[in-house]
Amino acid sequence: MSEDLFEKIVAREIPADIVYETDSVLAFRDINPQAPIHILIIPKQKIRTINDIADGQATLVGELYLAARDIAKQQGFAEDGYRVVMNCGENAGQAVWHIHLHLLAGRPLAWPPG
Ligand code: 5GP
Numbered sequence: 672m673s674e675d676l677f678e679k680i681v682a683r684e685i686p687a688d689i690v691y692e693t694d695s696v697l698a699f700r701d702i703n704p705q706a707p708i709h710i711l712i713i714p715k716q717k718i719r720t721i722n723d724i725a726d727g728q729a730t731l732v733g734e735l736y737l738a739a740r741d742i743a744k745q746q747g748f749a750e751d752g753y754r755v756v757m758n759c760g761e762n763a764g765q766a767v768w769h770i771h772l773h774l775l776a777g778r779p780l781a782w783p784p785g
Pocket of ligand 1: 687688699700701704758768
């Protein structure tokens, strides 16, 4: 059995609204969206936090951003703009210990975030 929530989504043990997939990356809609478009982009391979990214995983982490680029183009909001953010640890509010980019779009986004 897979251990964390997102590993279970990768293994199709729990359902998700998947919007993008490669051999190494999966993207699916957030269950509690904070914008009209809120997609989570994860490596299929588990990495707990940014602190745990190994030097040799730079390409894999870069692929998360390529996924954001491709999804933005495919879904038609690349030119309007969007935000990608990755929370790390408790002070940032990380709740799932498997790194994920939040891809937020579809409305003006305030800065700084709370
Ligand atoms: P974090 O706070 O760790 O950066 O973000 C975790 C995100 O995962 C949250 O935005 C939360 O809504 C989302 N999430 C939690 N459980 C599930 C789930 O079962 N399915 C999906 N699609 N998203 C989830």
